[in-house]
Amino acid sequence: MQELTLTVRHKVGLHARPAAKFVKTAKSYNSQISITNLTRNSKTVDAKSLVGVVKIAVACEHQIKLEIEGEDEQQAAEALRTFIEEALEEQP
Amino acid sequence: MRQLTGVPASDGIAIGPVFVYSVEVPPVERRQVPDPALELQRFDDAVTAVTERLIQIEQETKGGYSAEDFEILEVQRMLLTDDEYGGVIRTRIETERVNAEAAVEDVTRNLAQEFSEVEDDYFSQRAADIRDIGGRLLRTLANVADIDMAHLDRPVIVYAHDLTPSDTISFDPAKILGLCTETGSATSHTAILARSLGVPAVVGVGAAEITDGEEIVIDGGEGLVLVAPTQQMRGQYEVRMQQYSLERDALIGEAHEPAVTTDGRALEVVANVGSVVEAERAVELGAEGIGLLRTEFLFLERRQLPSESEQYEIYRRVADLYGDKPVIVRTLDVGGDKQLPSVKLPHEQNPFLGHRAIRLCLERTELFQTQLRALLRAGFERNILIMLPFVSTVPELKRALEQVEAARETLRANSEPYNPETKVGIMIEIPSAAVMADKLAPYVDFFSIGTNDLCQYTLAADRTNEQVAHIASPFDPAILRLIHMTIEAGHAHGKWVGMCGEMAGNQLALPLLLGLKLDEFSMAPAAVPAAKHRLRTLSQSDCVSVAGQCLDCEDAEAVRAILEGVQRDLPEDS
Numbered sequence: 001m002q003e004l005t006l007t008v009r010h011k012v013g014l015h016a017r018p019a020a021k022f023v024k025t026a027k028s029y030n031s032q033i034s035i036t037n038l039t040r041n042s043k044t045v046d047a048k049s050l051v052g053v054v055k056i057a058v059a060c061e062h063q064i065k066l067e068i069e070g071e072d073e074q075q076a077a078e079a080l081r082t083f084i085e086e087a088l089e090e091q092p
Numbered sequence: 093m094r095q096l097t098g099v100p101a102s103d104g105i106a107i108g109p110v111f112v113y114s115v116e117v118p119p120v121e122r123r124q125v126p127d128p129a130l131e132l133q134r135f136d137d138a139v140t141a142v143t144e145r146l147i148q149i150e151q152e153t154k155g156g157y158s159a160e161d162f163e164i165l166e167v168q169r170m171l172l173t174d175d176e177y178g179g180v181i182r183t184r185i186e187t188e189r190v191n192a193e194a195a196v197e198d199v200t201r202n203l204a205q206e207f208s209e210v211e212d213d214y215f216s217q218r219a220a221d222i223r224d225i226g227g228r229l230l231r232t233l234a235n236v237a238d239i240d241m242a243h244l245d246r247p248v249i250v251y252a253h254d255l256t257p258s259d260t261i262s263f264d265p266a267k268i269l270g271l272c273t274e275t276g277s278a279t280s281h282t283a284i285l286a287r288s289l290g291v292p293a294v295v296g297v298g299a300a301e302i303t304d305g306e307e308i309v310i311d312g313g314e315g316l317v318l319v320a321p322t323q324q325m326r327g328q329y330e331v332r333m334q335q336y337s338l339e340r341d342a343l344i345g346e347a348h349e350p351a352v353t354t355d356g357r358a359l360e361v362v363a364n365v366g367s368v369v370e371a372e373r374a375v376e377l378g379a380e381g382i383g384l385l386r387t388e389f390l391f392l393e394r395r396q397l398p399s400e401s402e403q404y405e406i407y408r409r410v411a412d413l414y415g416d417k418p419v420i421v422r423t424l425d426v427g428g429d430k431q432l433p434s435v436k437l438p439h440e441q442n443p444f445l446g447h448r449a450i451r452l453c454l455e456r457t458e459l460f461q462t463q464l465r466a467l468l469r470a471g472f473e474r475n476i477l478i479m480l481p482f483v484s485t486v487p488e489l490k491r492a493l494e495q496v497e498a499a500r501e502t503l504r505a506n507s508e509p510y511n512p513e514t515k516v517g518i519m520i521e522i523p524s525a526a527v528m529a530d531k532l533a534p535y536v537d538f539f540s541i542g543t544n545d546l547c548q549y550t551l552a553a554d555r556t557n558e559q560v561a562h563i564a565s566p567f568d569p570a571i572l573r574l575i576h577m578t579i580e581a582g583h584a585h586g587k588w589v590g591m592c593g594e595m596a597g598n599q600l601a602l603p604l605l606l607g608l609k610l611d612e613f614s615m616a617p618a619a620v621p622a623a624k625h626r627l628r629t630l631s632q633s634d635c636v637s638v639a640g641q642c643l644d645c646e647d648a649e650a651v652r653a654i655l656e657g658v659q660r661d662l663p664e665d666s
Contacts, residue, residue: 020166020167020170023170024170046175048175049174049175049176049179050167050170050171050174050176051171051174051175051176051177052175052176054207054218055176055206
């Protein structure tokens with residue numbers, strides 16, 4: 001299993017477009033992927049559910065934990081880490 | 093002819109037949125089902141059909157729509173198969189053995205409710221998408237066809253209760269003259285879409301009972317709708333419509349130049365806005381700051397009060413748009429006729445003379461403190477000014493200033509960065525405040541005259557009552573005298589005086605206000621380019637004598653006559 005703790009830098013957090021893109025990325029892997037908003041001490045939700053991701057209300061600067069399990073966990077972890085980190089470059 | 097007033101959502105004028113767009117959700121009949129497998133199949137078929145329909149809409153969609161509009165369609169498609177939506181519907185059909193319609197209705201309602209409570213504008217608006225997708229599923233289950241908006245036979249003005257992205261994306265922009273909705277604000281989807289399509293729009297006109305094919309005029313700059321206009325009115329608007337596009341281009345071209353009179357007085361032309369989107373638009377139109385940021389949008393249509401950090405974030409965003417230029421934020425102006433879902437207010441006999449604005453804030457101090465702290469913090473290294481509405485007496489002002497001081501103390505005690513020098517001014521919109529301006533002036537940094545309320549209170553005429561509204565004219569000499577007194581009193585104490593009522597953007601009024609030595613003109617963003625243009629053609633010294641004549645008139649008609657004379661003497665190129 002892969003476990004990642006990341007800080008969200010998207011200005012709007014994992015809301016709006018970033019949330020939809022995040023879920024789309026997660027959905028493209030077979031692994032089970034869950035996400036927890038550590039900052040809000042949220043419950044753990046399925047990262048492939050847009051509604052779930054939205055409900056844990058991840059804002060900018062929040063810490064999230066991703067747990068990824070499955071045959072393509074390595075690739076999924078890499079892609080999701082890149083997604084969260086690349087947001088740094090989207091900042092003006 | 094009937095006239096409706098709404099919120100100006102997208103500038104311009106449109107004249108044409110109405111297309112009433114109404115998407116009705118068929119009534120749901122709930123029943124228990126013997127075989128859930130059959131219902132699951134019906135539901136899955138409906139999901140497939142709706143998904144195909146959404147893809148078809150995307151493919152047929154013509155130009156004029158943004159990438160964001162398409163993403164909204166994609167989000168809707170994702171929802172259909174989302175475990176927390178489509179998944180929950182399937183579970184409900186299986187475990188509760190109900191028909192697909194009942195499950196769709198329940199789950200849609202619950203989820204839309206949850207979304208609308210998320211403290212995030214984007215997602216509270218997505219509640220509409222969820223209802224929309226639920227409506228599509230229910231129509232598909234009931235075999236009700238979609239309205240075909242991609243193949244209209246003539247250009248129309250679309251009139252609807254409200255419009256969602258998946259409604260509007262199938263519209264053919266070439267056939268849309270304008271948009272008009274019963275609900276909505278300047279930031280609703282309809283408004284944003286209209287601006288991106290460049291068609292006029294008026295939103296929030298209320299239930300208007302307009303019928304299909306009826307001719308209407310919409311004036312997106314003023315927020316006016318004329319139903320079945322008279323021949324004469326129609327003619328007037330036709331001329332304005334043609335002029336509009338020509339002038340608009342020319343004016344916007346020079347809108348970023350400063351407004352300096354022919355005799356060298358530099359005037360501040362700023363905007364009245366009620367949302368971040370409007371503030372952005374005002375920058376494009378050449379506003380040199382914000383003269384009035386209404387903060388009610390943060391409080392309306394929501395169940396929970398906005399937190400200090402949420403407010404801070406919004407004020408910071410608006411101020412950052414303007415850099416060093418001033419952003420004047422008016423503290424909460426609700427109560428009376430403007431209700432808040434998050435604050436229970438008693439019904440009042442006479443809301444316009446009731447427990448509203450600063451009066452309410454002085455009683456609900458926790459509400460006021462949160463807003464003041466957010467403003468003082470956002471003002472750190474930014475040019476944010478605080479404006480208190482509806483001040484009627486000196487003691488009331490003193491109490492409000494004590495509140496500002498209390499907010500500063502809290503921030504100081506918590507060692508949070510804030511601006512200790514944030515300027516605090518008041519609106520002059522109650523006659524008593526204008527009369528007592530010389531006593532109020534020492535306590536404040538500036539005045540901003542709110543003519544809309546000042547007119548109705550001074551002349552005792554409700555501006556929303558058609559029969560008496562004409563009495564509340566800003567050109568009445570009584571109003572001019574109060575404005576004059578306020579400006580003189582402010583200047584005598586070294587304080588600047590602005591105006592954020594509709595009068596400040598009125599072309600006819602500009603020479604008069606310049607002559608009264610108004611320092612700052614704050615108006616709807618759309619009025620900025622033309623006002624700057626007009627002010628550049630005027631000279632302060634000529635206008636002083638115009639103002640003197642106006643102050644000496646007997647009635648509003650005489651004032652108008654003088655100002656119309658000044659207007660006629662405009663140089664050719666104006």
